[in-house]
Ligand code: SF4
């Protein structure tokens with residue numbers, strides 16, 4: 001197996017996508033007068049799956065910058081997290097276990113947190129390749145605001161489609177244009193750490209860094 005390494009130039013593009021998403025998120029949050037300040041909940045216990053080698057490799061760039069003790073701690077927590085989730089999944093439930101990277105409410109790899117971590121909260125929409133539109137209402141607190149202030153009108157929302165297209169294009173470039181031929185990624189953050197950095201059978205890794 002050959003590790004899928006995210007070259008610096010592609011990591012830079014991923015950061016631009018994240019920034020675009022952040023800007024959109026901030027715009028919508030501002031318009032809604034919404035913030036996470038004072039929230040009794042913490043979304044980091046939500047069970048999310050992630051779908052790109054790109055984000056997996058980017059998480060590993062951040063993870064490798066931690067010292068060895070810290071890495072061991074996070075790996076150990078990730079294994080425990082997986083055991084807890086497996087118990088919930090085994091009885092047909094949706095796991096709700098605090099992310100192994102979360103410490104006292106803060107993200108231990110904040111600069112490298114994943115797209116989903118950056119999008120939860122405000123209303124959003126995205127169009128699937130088959131044209132079907134998906135709508136996300138935002139978190140429970142945001143829905144409370146919308147229920148009062150947007151009774152008779154549409155609330156502002158983040159349009160995720162162009163940003164997700166950019167991420168898909170970036171993923172395809174990382175994989176040398178062979179994204180459609182390679183095993184799909186469907187993985188939690190804990191699995192990303194426990195499995196190690198993303199890897200593909202030798203000869204399948206892409207790393208086409210041309211613009
Ligand atoms: S990676 Fe960070 S932001 Fe994302 S769920 Fe884990 S602790 Fe929360």
Ligand code: SF4
Nearest residue numbers: 036039043121139141
């Ligand atoms: S996104 Fe919503 S539920 Fe999550 S921490 Fe912020 S306010 Fe709370």
